[in-house]
Amino acid sequence: MGWCSGLNSCASLFVPFVSLSPFNPFSKEMFGLIGHSPSLERTHEIARELGLPECADRDLEFWCSAPPQAVDTVRVKSATGQEIEGQYIDSGFLPEMLTNNRGKTAVRKVLNAMAHAQKLGLSVTALGGFSSIVFENFNLSQTRLVRNVELDFARFTTGNTHTAYIICRQVEEMAKRLNLELSRATVAVCGATGDIGSAVCQWLNARTNIQDLLLIARQEDRLQALRDDLGRGKILSLEESLPLADIIVWVASMPKGVEIDPAMLKKPCLIIDGGYPKNMGTKIQAPGVHVLSGGIVEHTLDIDSRIMRAIGMVNPKRHIFACFGESMLLEFEKWYTNFSWNRNQITIEKMLQIGEASIKHGFKPLLLDPVG
């Protein structure tokens, strides 16, 4: 018996499985993006921006029982001239569900959104924001059946390979811009044992000549395993590591943000805020501290969508989350596979592969508007 009430996780053996939409409204392959509002407060603006006033001014209880919705069509043109379309599905998840101990609700939101994407027949769908974190944290790969839909995990990607690649490129490029020599730099990775964090550590270890690597995470056993795997790195607490770091890669995702006192940071200091939600730019403002939104790509051409504006992207026509970018790249390249799946499976080869596709189709790491 599953703990995910409402999800017929183990008992649908007699129900006819639906792997594709019985009402597929699309005449061509489309990629998918599963996302959510960064906060309850933001849902009001997002609903209005998307022309859904019915969903504005609703409380947390409403969202806890709201179904997933395909609310936006996203059109992207590659630098090669190729054009593709996708659907943005709002799962109805809110970070407040985690802070209010509504884990079961969060699980239902993610699985229902995935079932919805599959029923719409979307080719490959990225799990954006907290979706992949909820999926991984609550071990949802054990839940293959959502009502009469047998989830086909080959149709989903966390997008973490592209995100990790972009964050690493942001470190490299921003270091140049700030005249931070990597060979003399100490890099702290907060959330080092996570899927993205461990990939970033691997890349920094193998493809850069950084002087020191500080590993920060909550689980000691995983940290030890990571250090053994890398053959280097110092395991420190957050408080110990922050004053030592020239570059901080923040890839821990927490429903509540953390407070960092800028006085304890080195100057200059580069912070790549690759966690979710991104709010360090507004929280940390001090001379010599440069905060850059991590895991964001800038596209060479305008992206036709309303959702990026709605969720508050600074340049919504050009900027998107790299994880969403990954499903676009998989669609461009017709790599219909769960390119990023399961924890700590990202390799440098896969980062290079998705990175090559990223460059080919006109995506580049966000560098131009560091905050702070």
Add this chain to the structure above:
Amino acid sequence: MPQLEAPAAIDYQSETYKDAYSRINAIVIEGEDEAASNYVRLAELMPTHAEELADLAKMEARHKKGFTACGKNLNVTPDMDFAKKFFSDLHGNFQVAAAGGNIVTCLLIQALIIEAFAISAYNVYIPHADDFARKITESVVKDEYLHLNFGEQWLKANFESAKAELERANRENLAIVWRMLDEVAADALVLGMEKEALMEDFTIAYQEALQNIGFTTRETLRMLTAGLAAAAA
């Protein structure tokens, strides 16, 4: 990141469980009985589909027997008076529509609302059911998807002429469903079924049916919230 609490083990023989089950089981039995009668009535109103509708009615009657056995298995006497009252508003609206020959309203009530309600309730119930009831409910839910499909197909084929009546019937009847969910929430929770999961599953099934018929996402959102607003009024 919060951890999920392991579900509390359900004692199917406890007085608390059996008390709640006496009402939920009765609702399910009454719901299936109501559905069988409604399909018989629809067969009279839609003679060209009479055979198919008669088959659906027979299926619902079989479901009623199955759920009656579930109650007996737990030595529970279903509270049928409660169940009849529970369905009385939807029952009344169906009868009025049928008397007026309003097939669209009848289909919305039975083939969309009641079927989506049943599908969501059964799907949410199955992981928490006792072994006997689980097997029966699993086979029933498979049939209910077919019934939802019948209504969808007919309404899709007649969408343009049916649209306005569907919107009106939705407004009048969806509010009743939200009230019904409220009425049963405490008993459902004893059986392991959370109200928000029931609401979400119902909304998914119902909205999907409306979209299959021809409504756009925006139209269905308006229809769902119209029902909510009417329930709050």
